[in-house]
Amino acid sequence: MISIAICDDDKDVIAQIKKCISEYSVSHSVEFDVHSFSCGEKLLETDMNYDLIFLDIEMSGIDGLKTAQMIRQIDRRSRIVYVTNHSEFALRSYSVHPFDFVVKPFKDERIGNVLDELIRYLSENSEKDVVIQLKGEDGPLLLALKNIYVFEYTGNRRITVYTKSETHRIRGSLSDIFALINSESFVSPHKSFIINMEHIDKLNNFTLYTTNGLEVPIAQKKLKDFQNEFSRFIKHYIRQE
Template sequence: MINIAICDDDKEIIDKIKDCISEYSTEHSVEYDVHSFRGGEKLLETKLSFDLIFLDIEMGEIDGLKTAQLFREIDKKARIVYVTNHSEYALRSYAVHPFDFVVKPFEKERIFSVLGELSRYLTENAEKEAVIQLKGEEGPLLLSLKNIYAFEYTGNRRITVYTKSEKYRIKGSLSDIFALVDSENFVSPHKSFIVNMEHIDKLNNFTLYTTNGIEVPVAQKKLKEFHNEFSRFIKNYIRQG
């Protein structure tokens, strides 16, 4: 599932982009989840993350460039496509690292081109193994994300990283870790843990077990949220697999 946001104060433009996405989805058998927002402030209020955002530059209270700057503080991974009446905005927009630029009025082929490029980009990056650099106690530590089973905060800005058969000690906080990992795969069922949902084996009352036997507590107040996150992960995993 590819998540897309359309942020524009013109409903006709939103509907036109939606129609283009729907047609492209049918022709290329690609599944999209599309959300629309009638202003930058509405987009900034959402807690959702997106693979792509069609973002109008000329909007009311908060224009598209300011919206992009603020949204980058929430979600650094979303690819932004600016939509505008004026091509001269293109140069200004590059300060916020756009994925593409669409000038109004546009034909469906222009939106098709953006969606095609997005599919290629996501496919190419999915084929690359994601690696993160952590602050190991003896120096920089490079680990493959898919091989990490869990992170455990042990106090005094120290974290234990569990892989299938190894443990590593690193420096930092769990909020530092969440800024590095993919929130689609990792969840925090307890204030002291982050777990890779790919490696969850089972849940028994308020304890979950990874496939290599790590026991992770699930806080009672986080149980419902954890169930929702894990259900979403399983549904996406089934769709992709």
């Protein structure tokens, strides 16, 4: 069962998306559990356990961009699809890693395209979350790769690993880490750091900030390469019609 939330202050838009999902369910033999909300406040009151969220940007009260930022503080998993009258909002939303954009007015087939992408994504990522084994100071350390925010090399073959709320000390070099993780989500903006781009919240000059408040410097000589890598990463998430 795939769980979907629709948050829009236009009842007609909610009805249209629901109709598209229902027709898709019948034609593709996929079960959906659909919930609808008229504002961001109502959506944020729920447990936020959705596979996909259709989110209107321009709503009274908390707008869609702010709602998405608040969602990301408690839920990194849900895929957010912005529903908007203005495609330029895409440039303001990289930090929440949107799954797609739907520009109003839209045809029913556009929602079908989003659902196709969702099914494909869930199928490709249905395997058990990747867990890596690191050389902890007190023995082997197992961590889910998606939960790692930053690796910081502190010298003498010692690395600090930062997750959302914990830190761990391991042995090795950053080149050892890159050889182990095999993930395009990680990049090295500085000789002493590797950061998971999934958890970047914002950029400010030569400093990156993660969603849990960590600060990571960008070396001047690595700035262009990092910008290219991050742009590639963002384009993977922002797929416009």
